[in-house]
Amino acid sequence: MQRHQAGGNAAIPLRLRVLGGVLLAAHLLIVGWLTLRPLDVPWALAPNLTPLAGIRADLAYGPLEAAWRISSATALLAPLGVLLPLVSGRLAPSPLAAWSSLARTTAAGTLASLVIELLQTAVPGQVVDVDSVLLNTAGVALAHLVVVPAMRARLRRRAEKEGAGSRASGSQGSTPMIPRVRLDPWTEVLSAVPREY
Template identity: 50%
Template sequence: MQHHPAAPIGPGVSPRVRVAALGLLAAYLLFVTWLALRPLNVMWVSPANVEPFATIRADFARGPAEAARTIGAGMLRMAPLGVLLPLLGRRLGGARFASLCRTVFAGGMISLALEFCQSLVPSRVADVDSIILNTLGVAVAHQLAYGRLRALVLRGPRPSPRPSVRRLAPRHGHTRGAAPGGGPMRQARRTRTWVPPIRADEAPALSGRG
């Protein structure tokens, strides 16, 4: 039984890129965790916010500049995860929508864990709006970077040029196609057999035979 080799798998993220993305992700998460959990010297802290969009509405009430600053900072806090998390998968987490769902879910879980740890620090408070803005920033960064990442790391090897085929002219006396009767054209020549004529005096003798 003859075994055929398996079809080659398409191009994917190289192991070096995945290891580099893992190292950058670990370093960035350590930096963000240090910023989020370091103690602050404050006189008092506001209570934790568990109502969605309450802090965002308060920022808009302070003015457009204050809202843009706080919302932009909240979205940029986890935005690099939208680029680094897809690079951990061999195929960037699948198609665009599947990769977006996986990346947003992972980014939301990381942001939720940070907010929970902040609630344990006396000078920090948890805010559900921070989780919303962090997750939104991850989603926007993923959508902006996914097409570029796919073009850079999933680009397959260029196909080799096909060798030129030189067509030979048909030999003289041979034509392509089929015979008028519909069958294949015969290459061999037909031979004719010469039969001598019968004389009149030999006819009775031939008729009497047999």
């Protein structure tokens, strides 16, 4: 049984970590299917290797179409910003560790986006777009900043409440109770014998 501590090394409960791992695997499978399946298109656009050129082209379609295209690219990998810390995170990291968690999660999201873009070079109908990497990374970082601190605070409060409840009921967890041991009668006799060194 996993114990929750109020300290900085308390971990997210195992059942939530397992659930996060299952959701992470399912999300990556869906993303792979959406981004790496061949498309039947009459022509393919040229790859976009100029940062922000694709976003400017999306804005030329009008505000609604641009909002749809930009938000869909931002939301594609955004769940990674929550699922990665859920799988391997702590409940009460120090401020430095919290920023480190954001940096690691954002780097993992960037790497996942780069892998997808590189794999798309071999898929018919899919086009490489550097702006997709930028928007995917922004989505991961934004999801992490919005959800993870609140999630950790809620889980911390819940763990502290469970800990306070067990302390109030007199339960000390799994601490063994050792009965007093009486000394053997021979111990007194042997202790009276002088020792030679």
